[in-house]
């Protein structure tokens with residue numbers, strides 16, 4: 001999993017400077033681009049606030065609600081991430097959505113959940129691969145639908 005792509009999918013502009021990428025840090029009030037992504041190690045470090053870590057740490061920090069909502073056990077996905085092609089996140093999407101639907105069944109009438117599942121299934125099966133950015137948008141959309149039904 002490419003951390004540069006993940007960071008950019010959150011609307012953070014990264015500029016290539018030599019072998020690293022730099023941008024405005026999302027974790028502190030940053031005016032100079034002190035947030036640095038290292039493609040070689042797939043890690044980040046901020047020279048302003050000292051925040052540092054890998055892609056899992058970044059997702060948990062930048063989008064904790066997203067990780068909680070879908071109960072993403074990011075560490076258990078490490079093998080999958082290591083083995084899969086960098087941009088194919090269909091399995092990742094299915095894994096995280098399974099938990100989402102289980103939660104939804106407890107909150108809204110089953111008939112409505114089944115309707116959402118059907119739409120979701122049609123979307124998934126119509127695609128060969130789903131880029132990370134699109135995946136986050138789909139899951140956010142599903143979250144919104146779930147919220148409206150409550």
Ligand SMILES: [Zn+2]
Pocket residue numbers: 025026027028030034035046047048049050051
């Ligand atoms: Zn920072």
